């Protein structure tokens with residue numbers, strides 16, 4: 171193991187998320203921060219670093235209404251280090267750079283946040299989460315998608331899913347098992363947005379969005395915020411809960427910045443990051459008790475399972491059908507309901523849930539004795555993975 | 562109205578070749594690699610002699626999706642979008658909507674031929690099933 175000081179997660183908090191809350195993003199953020207600080211046993215005065223993804227952005231309505239400057243101002247933080255990371259290993263980027271900041275002595279306790287008001291923004295008559303919406307021209311990687319009619323990430327995920335179905339015989343029922351399992355978890359999580367039962371019949375009967383993905387294959391835009399506090403290992407010892415040591419991080423990316431040119435589109439950046447993660451630890455997938463896998467679309471869950479080595483390439487459909495990821499399964503995934511049923515907090519919600527599990531705070535959905543968790547964020551060419559261990 | 566691509570020195574040939582009915586792909590003048598999306602440097606050999614040339618405009622569907630959701634008020638649905646492996650530019654795919662009356666007939670492995678529609682200053686690619694191509 172390296173001689174560098176370690177980093178750990180010492181607190182997490184989530185606001186009362188909801189659909190069309192009409193509540194300003196900053197009030198969601200302040201609530202999430204209060205809850206994370208209370209869980210960590212820290213005060214605002216202890217926070218000396220701040221990080222977010224992607225930073226204040228207007229590329230789609232309500233996608234990122236807050237930057238580090240406003241949050242520092244509102245919370246009255248005096249920081250020694252701050253960073254917003256729009257161009258990194260997916261939504262995991264701020265957690266990773268925060269870990270590096272505390273490992274190199276730039277800060278002791280870093281408040282990492284993600285806030286979204288996509289639900290209110292869309293209800294206010296603005297467009298759905300469409301990249302480049304309202305612009306006359308678009309550049310960068312989006313320019314190879316949006317002008318040719320592929321305006322929604324559901325289109326991009328749709329062609330990944332169709333190729334995967336074609337090569338490996340996966341069917342919509344397999345993706346339905348992901349959606350149904352996450353809804354079962356959501357029903358055990360009072361903070362999850364979707365509480366109604368979801369049956370396979372409901373799933374299959376729902377309207378198509380972008381084939382083969384239907385309504386229940388898509389995550390749910392919400393208003394809300396989540397905060398994750400990353401602390402230096404020595405500082406973490408002063409916190410209320412056992413530190414969740416960041417055992418390894420993976421952020422490798424070996425293909426270009428596109429959604430259609432990767433040689434094998436039954437793999438994603440996740441596969442590069444996943445392999446990199448396990449190259450940095452002596453732990454193995456079999457050591458993992460609980461998983462948080464990016465589920466902006468249901469198809470990303472089987473791809474992340476393969477990317478992280480929980481099963482072989484093409485085997486995820488059987489792995490899922492055997493019940494591994496569902497309540498009571500050996501490798502429970504997105505136990506808070508995920509983004510499909512809990513709401514889209516852009517990966518931060520998934521990490522929040524993994525941390526609750528490792529602290530034994532997951533209530534009715536608690537995985538008994540969970541001490542090691544993995545979280546993978548991102549789809550397509552962006553991906554970041556993190557392995558956590560309760561010390 | 563969906564956004565159009567911002568034109569750059571590298572990508573202008575791709576987005577305007579349709580005026581001549583040509584699908585234009587960038588190739589490295591030194592190692593012959595197809596470079597797509599087009600860029601100033603060849604990623605394989607770092608040559609700056611990357612230049613566009615017309616290709617056959619035929620290919621095979623690698624994957625596709627049928628979009629059913631009207632993301633814009635004027636969007637007509639459903640329509641298919643195909644990700645097509647080009648026949649004569651190894652490793653390059655061109656993603657474009659499919660010109661067909663029945664999007665549910667699009668299949669992986671289907672042969673496609675390029676077509677274009679003018680929009681603003683650019684010519685957007687479309688894929689036509691080869692059996693329908695004139």
Ligand SMILES: [Zn+2]
Pocket residue numbers: 589590591592593594603604605606607608
């Ligand atoms: Zn070259």
